[in-house]
Amino acid sequence: MADTRKASRFIVPVAVAGVAAATIGLVPALAAAGDPDLPDITAQQLIEKIAASDTQTLSGTFRISTDLGLPLGGLADLGGLAGGGSSTADPTEKLTELVTGTHTLRVAADGPDRQKLTLLDGSDEYSLIHNGDDVWAYDSKSKEVFHEKAPEGADAAAEKPSKELPTTPKELADEVLKAAGDTTSITVDGTAKVAGRDAYQLVIKPKQSGSTVESVKIAVDAASGTPLKFTLSSVEGGKPVVDAGFTKVDFGRPAASVFDFKVPEGAKVTEGAAEKGAKGEKLPEDFEKDFEKGFGDLAGLGDFGKGGGLNVIGEGWTAIAKLDSGAPAPKTDEAPKEIQGLLDSFGDKVTGPFGSGTVFKTKLVNALLTDDGKVYVGAVTQDALVDAANAGK
Known part of the structure; x- marks a missing residue:
């Protein structure tokens, strides 16, 4: 179970934080030609299926569209004023590009110790690789590399489940439905084909008026229980706020070489804060205070x-x-x-x-x-x- 949670730390952030073509998959559940004919399933059974999923290996292509309704020109001006970081490859800055527009990513995972995400923007690529003790990021446009050690103790902490947490898929489903209470509707609303796979559509809606959220829809792989697509829609209508999903997916184990990284010749390497401290480099004492x-x-x-x-x-x-x-x-x-x-x-x-x-x-x-x-x-x-x-x- 610990390994499942650790794998989910990669899959879920990529699917949600990462954020497809706006017309793929999860539109309102009108019966459409090609929708798979699957056995009936209740919302509780589908939540249990998600919780029981033990997917730890996968590779595929992921497309993300986000539309927060923000003024993009103004945000660009503000970004210029605030100033950039020390490296264009720093993931804390690079991945903020995903908060607007449409992006295509290649993703791969092999358990809790190896994951790779590659952001494709035209002819340029940005790759983020976790391989064992190291995290590497490379921006091909600027030829800059960012490196730091993976946080120590994270996996050990994940392996110590709290006694207060649900320990079985059914218990987790019960807790989710209980938490929803009188404010939330959770239903299974039809089926869909996502990345060529049969999927159920789990639909979560507010029962209260006044929320900006119209619905959250999650396409769940019928065979494995792995979430394949996530769509968050606003009551304002139009494009979804977030529409993120696989367009291709393979649950086989990726080759070990996928996670190898060698610093390209001539690339500038920037070490992360943790790595600087390990090497004895002095960090600004009041950096956070001065920035704020x-x-x-x-x-x-x-x-x-x-x-x-x-x-x-x-x-x-x-x-x-x-x-x-x-x-x-x-x-x-x-x-x-x-x-x-x-x-x-x-x-x-x-x-x-x-x-x-x-x-x-x-x-x-x-x-x-x-x-x-x-x-x-x-x-x-x-x-x-x-x-x-x-x-x-």
Whole structure:
């Protein structure tokens, strides 16, 4: 069971965080020609099937589309202001490209110790490889390499399951359905062909009104129980917020050579923070503090957020986090021009009994920043945020 969890740490982040062609697979479950005829299965049985999946080896092609409804030009300007990292190959920066647009990836996994992800952008490639004790990343466009040691003790920690956690697929399914409670509908809604394989469609929907989430759909391989596709749709309609899935998949063991990496001749190698420390290189003592202060000053937010604590209003899909900063909100007209343009491009001015403020919007998460320094944020509609602010005035 421990090995299954460790393999899932690779498969699930690639499928979800990684994020296909927008028309493949998981559209609303209208009976379509070619949908496989599979035995009936309940939602609980399908959740049990997912939990029991022991997939540890696979290779294939994965396509990801994301549409958060963000102003891309403004985000590019903000990225330029914030500054880049020390290496274009650093995965913490490179993989943020997946939050918008459509991308194709090759993926491979051989248990908890070997995984590889290659991001294909035209003629350029970006590869992230975990092979035993090493993690390598290579950007062919810049010819830069990023390297660090895999975290020690991670596998050992994964092998110590808590006594409070479910220990069988049925127990896990029971817990999932119990947690869903009165706020969530979980159903099996038809079948589909994904990457040439027969799959069931598990559909998760909010029962509450006011959420920005229309549905979450997961295509589950009928034979192995492995999730093949993930689609998150917004009540706004249009393209899914996240649509990620395999277009080709093979559950056989990849060749060991797939995970080999040799630094290309002439490539620049940057060591990660852990590796620098191991070699005795001095890291900036107050790097995190200085970064936060510098970026806060840049945005005019230096003293914002130092006030009261965080409260949660409501529950389930319509939960809203409220933060009282204790200080008036910064004025956007005092921010740098690039940031001002970004804020104006996806912010709406709102008023009500609470006073006035600005709602910053995406297709999934919205946030209300009131002029007196309160913040309301959640995967809820603009109206729900304003109602919460009015109730808490």
